[in-house]
């Protein structure tokens with residue numbers, strides 16, 4: 001096949017001249033194509049079948065043991081000026097990066113098939129959607145893109161009509177971590193990824209396009225591309241709200257997006273619109289509307305069970321791809337926290353031995369189409385998206401951060417977002433459990449200077465009349481014994497309920513130096529198994545510790561130099577002064 005769009009045809013031809021594949025294959029996105037690729041990969045061992053009775057149409061992929069997570073240290077934003085990429089990104093000049101990548105791509109697809117994947121991020125007919133074409137030599141990438149994006153003929157038609165698309169070039173190369181780079185060229189709307197076949201490194205529609213490139217475009221065009229889930233909630237009284245939440249990788253987005261109400265709140269309805277990325281646009285009526293650019297989930301497997309997340313547990317029982325999980329004697333997938341069965345082979349295919357560490361890799365993942373999820377709503381396909389009532393930031397914090405608090409106003413909320421910090425997780429290569437700053441959960445994903453990004457956020461004050469309220473949550477507070485104080489998962493609806501009632505001006509709160517916190521009595525805790533002491537800890541702040549946080553936040557914001565918006569520093573000073581006053585009063 002070919003295309004009528006000369007720019008696309010020329011690019012495909014030039015990539016083929018450079019990479020020298022044996023064959024070029026244009027993906028149509030049909031079910032037959034998916035099945036043919038699966039059969040081919042079962043033949044060469046890239047995939048294996050799982051138990052066909054209990055896990056129909058489910059396959060296991062074991063990635064190279066050196067290639068199991070995103071590689072932030074090898075991910076670059078290549079703008080002409082280093083300042084435009086900002087200290088939040090690794091930077092390389094476009095010329096140097098092209099030189100390096102050209103050498104790596106030279107002849108790298110010899111003996112392989114080159115797949116051309118036209119895809120659309122967002123509903124095909126939405127004005128908010130953006131298209132791309134990924135060229136890859138990995139059939140595993142093709143089948144993942146099929147589940148995760150609107151891919152194939154429909155997307156190609158839109159691309160040919162529009163004439164613009166993001167160019168993503170990917171090769172697994174030889175999987176040598178020394179020859180692995182994920183390069184972004186925002187000004188060229190292009191991405192080049194070499195040497196990894198894993199997740200966000202290789203499925204270029206996801207983090208590379210829908211966050212890094214899209215955030216850069218969004219700044220120019222007046223919208224936001226964010227690392228946020230989108231969830232719809234209907235109260236027993238029939239009020240419907242949509243909430244967008246930004247938590248860092250492996251900090252609970254997928255779980256919150258498909259939560260099941262606890263028994264006491266069974267009259268609530270919950271729908272999943274997205275579990276990882278939201279594109280937010282101001283509409284004509286002054287509201288912020290969100291679409292999910294993806295159409296599937298690439299979710300963390302460990303911890304998923306019938307109690308924590310029954311929707312996810314059930315949705316991965318059929319038509320799913322598993323990457324790096326363990327398997328049982330019966331050839332079912334197995335992972336830590338599954339609470340059913342036991343591992344026979346670990347994620348590397350070795351006989352399971354606890355001495356080798358967890359049976360499933362901590363960043364093992366499932367890939368499924370969004371329609372597999374019982375709480376899927378076809379609003380996820382609505383071209384106009386949904387209006388957002390509240391934006392929620394959060395992180396994984398053992399200490400300091402309370403269960404929930406509300407920012408005073410938009411500008412303060414931007415500070416709250418910028419202050420987000422979290423313990424690192426297995427979603428990226430590196431040490432786990434170290435607290436790092438992760439403003440708006442976008443540290444690994446913002447395609448430009450964070451200081452300019454905060455300015456852009458603050459500007460929405462002038463763009464949109466009815467801005468969402470902004471909140472901060474923490475499900476991960478621990479006691480001295482290392483146990484979670486908050487039960488989390490479905491019970492998080494109790495916090496969302498307070499958030500929604502705040503938006504409706506119905507719920508009570510206590511005003512503090514950092515914003516509004518619920519008193520224990522402001523939360524619906526009927527039937528909740530939690531001690532009064534734990535609840536008290538979760539809903540109070542230690543002003544001294546918070547003051548230390550604010551001081552360190554100030555230093556962090558200042559480290560971005562002149563580009564840091566004055567308004568953000570002013571907000572930081574306001575909170576710091578209020579905390580100092582509180583401490584003075586107390587002493």
Ligand code: GTP
Pocket residue numbers: 247248249250251252253254255256275276298299300301302303304308427475476484487488489492
């Ligand atoms: P990415 O896909 O990497 O962006 O991650 P995510 O933000 O979607 O995180 P996910 O929902 O997959 O959760 C990651 C881990 O956190 C899983 O092991 C979950 O079981 C656990 N988790 C999620 N929600 C909660 C919660 O409310 N409380 C506790 N204690 N753990 C949670």
Ligand code: SPV
Pocket residue numbers: 069070198199200201206207248249250276298427428
């Ligand atoms: C994340 O790390 O935030 C993910 C997984 O959602 S990946 O697609 O690998 O980026």
Ligand code: MN
Pocket residue numbers: 227248249250276
């Ligand atoms: Mn994510």
